[in-house]
Amino acid sequence: MEAEKILEVKDLHVAFRFQDKYYDAVDGVDFTLKRNEIFAIVGESGCGKSTIVNSIVGLHDKNFTRVSGEIIYDNANIANYSEEEFNKIRGRHIGFIFQDPLASLNPLHKIGKQIEEPLIYHTDLDKNQREERVLELLNQVGINNPKRVVNQFPHELSGGMRQRVLIAIALSCKPNIIIADEPTTALDVTIQAQILDLLTDLQKEIDAGIILITHDLGVVAQMADRVAVMYAGQFVEVANAEELFDNPLHPYTRSLLQSIPQSDSLGKDLHVIRGMVPSLRNLPRKGCRFAPRIQWIPESEHEENPELREVSKGHFVRCTCWKNFHFEDEGGN
Amino acid sequence: MWKTILRRVLLMIPQLFILSIIVFALGKAMPGDPFTGLITPDMDPAVIERLREEAGLNDPIPVQYKNWIVRILRDGDFGRSYTYKMPVTKLIGKRAANTLWLSLLTVILTYLIAIPLGIYAGRYNGSKFDKAVMVYNFISYAIPRFILGLLLLLFFGYRLKWVPTTGSVDLGLEPGTLDYFLSRLHHMILPAITSAILGTIGIVQYLRNEIIDAKTQDYVKTARSKGVPTNKVYTHHIFRNSLLPIAAFFGFTITGLLGGSVFIETIFTYPGMGELFVSAISSRDYSVINSLVLLFGFLTLLGSLLSDIIMTIVDPRIRIE
Ligand SMILES: Nc1ncnc2c1ncn2[C@@H]1O[C@H](COP(=O)(O)OP(=O)(O)OP(=O)(O)O)[C@@H](O)[C@H]1O
Ligand code: SF4
Ligand SMILES: [Mg+2]
Numbered sequence: 001m002e003a004e005k006i007l008e009v010k011d012l013h014v015a016f017r018f019q020d021k022y023y024d025a026v027d028g029v030d031f032t033l034k035r036n037e038i039f040a041i042v043g044e045s046g047c048g049k050s051t052i053v054n055s056i057v058g059l060h061d062k063n064f065t066r067v068s069g070e071i072i073y074d075n076a077n078i079a080n081y082s083e084e085e086f087n088k089i090r091g092r093h094i095g096f097i098f099q100d101p102l103a104s105l106n107p108l109h110k111i112g113k114q115i116e117e118p119l120i121y122h123t124d125l126d127k128n129q130r131e132e133r134v135l136e137l138l139n140q141v142g143i144n145n146p147k148r149v150v151n152q153f154p155h156e157l158s159g160g161m162r163q164r165v166l167i168a169i170a171l172s173c174k175p176n177i178i179i180a181d182e183p184t185t186a187l188d189v190t191i192q193a194q195i196l197d198l199l200t201d202l203q204k205e206i207d208a209g210i211i212l213i214t215h216d217l218g219v220v221a222q223m224a225d226r227v228a229v230m231y232a233g234q235f236v237e238v239a240n241a242e243e244l245f246d247n248p249l250h251p252y253t254r255s256l257l258q259s260i261p262q263s264d265s266l267g268k269d270l271h272v273i274r275g276m277v278p279s280l281r282n283l284p285r286k287g288c289r290f291a292p293r294i295q296w297i298p299e300s301e302h303e304e305n306p307e308l309r310e311v312s313k314g315h316f317v318r319c320t321c322w323k324n325f326h327f328e329d330e331g332g333n
Numbered sequence: 334m335w336k337t338i339l340r341r342v343l344l345m346i347p348q349l350f351i352l353s354i355i356v357f358a359l360g361k362a363m364p365g366d367p368f369t370g371l372i373t374p375d376m377d378p379a380v381i382e383r384l385r386e387e388a389g390l391n392d393p394i395p396v397q398y399k400n401w402i403v404r405i406l407r408d409g410d411f412g413r414s415y416t417y418k419m420p421v422t423k424l425i426g427k428r429a430a431n432t433l434w435l436s437l438l439t440v441i442l443t444y445l446i447a448i449p450l451g452i453y454a455g456r457y458n459g460s461k462f463d464k465a466v467m468v469y470n471f472i473s474y475a476i477p478r479f480i481l482g483l484l485l486l487l488f489f490g491y492r493l494k495w496v497p498t499t500g501s502v503d504l505g506l507e508p509g510t511l512d513y514f515l516s517r518l519h520h521m522i523l524p525a526i527t528s529a530i531l532g533t534i535g536i537v538q539y540l541r542n543e544i545i546d547a548k549t550q551d552y553v554k555t556a557r558s559k560g561v562p563t564n565k566v567y568t569h570h571i572f573r574n575s576l577l578p579i580a581a582f583f584g585f586t587i588t589g590l591l592g593g594s595v596f597i598e599t600i601f602t603y604p605g606m607g608e609l610f611v612s613a614i615s616s617r618d619y620s621v622i623n624s625l626v627l628l629f630g631f632l633t634l635l636g637s638l639l640s641d642i643i644m645t646i647v648d649p650r651i652r653i654e
Contacts, residue, residue, distance in 0.1 A: 091561075
């Protein structure tokens with residue numbers, strides 16, 4: 001049975017203004033999120049991952065940002081909603097978990113108050129019921145002494161505890177979608193796994209879909225159902241997680257996978273992609289963005305503007321020459 | 334929290350000790366001594382010498398310091414003013430009350446002007462209002478204190494005659510009556526406004542920048558991601574956090590006012606400590622100068638103590654277990 005689609009993003013463009021010109025940080029992104037699914041977005045720093053998810057809930061500064069394309073939630077295109085309209089969705093239908101749990105909590109408010117806040121604006125619960133719900137949430141996210149923690153301040157908790165609090169906030173109104181923007185990057189390795197387990201457990205309880213942003217392909221392999229690999233504002237490869245790891249096609253995906261220790265099943269003579277991601281204003285606006293970083297393929301082989309093409313069922317690649325790699329790879333073995 | 338505050342209060346003891354030594358040393362370093370103002374050319378040097386001996390001015394320095402501090406602590410004796418012919422405590426007492434009232438009014442006006450300006454400029458930064466506030470800031474920054482005071486005095490005092498140009502209260506009024514209170518207010522309003530205008534500069538600028546900065550903080554993003562209405566994001570998250578350093582500045586604001594009182598009171602001939610200080614310097618009334626320096630120093634320390642205590646109360650991160 002096909003799971004219910006809960007979010008559809010179509011041809012999303014997000015541009016930031018510098019002086020009087022807009023520059024696309026997200027340049028034509030499409031994806032769907034289904035109930036109970038974990039959709040992961042991976043890609044190096046600055047490629048536009050956060051920009052995508054911020055625009056989904058309208059967290060960008062509207063004076064400096066232009067969003068176009070469609071973001072369909074609950075049969076409505078929310079891409080250009082006003083702050084008031086977004087406020088009805090944020091916290092209630094879409095929960096957001098951020099990267100830096102210390103900075104993301106208000107240093108001057110008690111934990112209890114910070115978890116209670118979405119309940120005030122999105123539910124009819126009275127004060128006592130809200131307090132009960134806060135304790136229940138803290139229990140759910142694995143905090144042992146909730147009665148004590150509600151009266152503590154963020155700086156009094158450990159990093160892992162704070163991230164649990166942020167999860168409690170995001171889940172307080174049982175949202176349909178959870179967006180987690182690098183939820184474990186700021187945490188100790190030992191705690192990362194606990195937090196991710198917690199997230200998947202809670203997801204199952206409320207049947208939410210998760211958009212998970214991460215740098216960590218290990219996390220993707222372990223959790224994600226579908227994966228999008230992002231480079232310079234575009235998805236360059238989208239596939240089911242298993243397929244992506246078994247059969248990576250885009251040169252960029254391959255270079256990412258190469259950095260995983262246990263990936264020696266891949267071709268040994270894969271070329272390393274050199275250079276830095278070009279900054280937003282210096283992105284080449286024509287031609288394949290990868291071309292400058294892959295010199296070993298003859299120029300004639302590259303297509304001007306490769307599209308994201310479906311090469312096998314559910315596996316999309318934005319690369320005309322992927323077959324070359326494929327052949328080269330097999331020939332090398 | 335109480336522990337942190339107690340610790341901070343105890344820190345005052347060594348601070349006061351050092352202050353007293355500095356003031357004492359300054360007193361010694363100043364040319365002349367408490368008798369200088371009394372000496373006339375026809376006095377017998379032997380008499381002067383006897384007076385000095387009796388006053389203990391020939392004792393070793395540490396002994397003099399000890400006697401000085403003991404007199405202050407035990408008897409509250411700061412010496413006598415030779416120009417006003419009365420104990421310094423009595424002289425300063427009345428003046429201090431005047432300065433305190435003026436400072437209080439100034440503080441109230443300062444925050445009444447500065448907080449709304451800073452908040453609106455910060456929230457709507459880049460707007461016309463914000464630009465107007467920046468111009469206001471720039472102008473009040475560029476005008477020296479005494480020029481602004483003189484201009485206001487000329488215009489509202491001498492020209493329009495809306496406010497008195499000297500003194501702290503009309504003569505012949507009974508203390509405690511409403512008329513007395515209103516008359517005091519009438520005398521204070523112009524110097525207070527002058528001081529307040531100048532006092533707002535730093536606060537407006539600081540508050541505005543704090544708010545602009547707070548808007549980009551992660552916890553504000555979290556608040557928005559929870560669906561908190563925009564107005565509530567400002568009142569519950571941004572303003573509160575931005576006002577924190579302003580609250581902490583409170584103590585220092587008072588200290589600044591005391592320094593400013595020297596100018597303001599002199600311009601408006603308002604009989605407070607600042608004006609007394611200036612006249613004491615010109616008449617070389619050493620015991621008065623000395624006592625005032627000690628008092629200003631003490632109040633400065635008190636101001637910073639107050640700042641730290643406020644900070645401890647409003648910012649949970651500072652509290653020690
Ligand atoms: N508010 C903004 N104004 C201008 N440019 C921005 C803004 N936010 C992001 N950018 C730029 O847009 C691009 C994408 O940034 P984004 O934060 O989405 O990257 P990211 O993939 O989330 O990176 P990271 O892994 O470091 O979080 C970057 O070049 C960044 O400098
Ligand atoms: S089309 Fe050519 S340049 Fe572009 S990604 Fe594929 S191989 Fe690289
Ligand atoms: Mg990011």
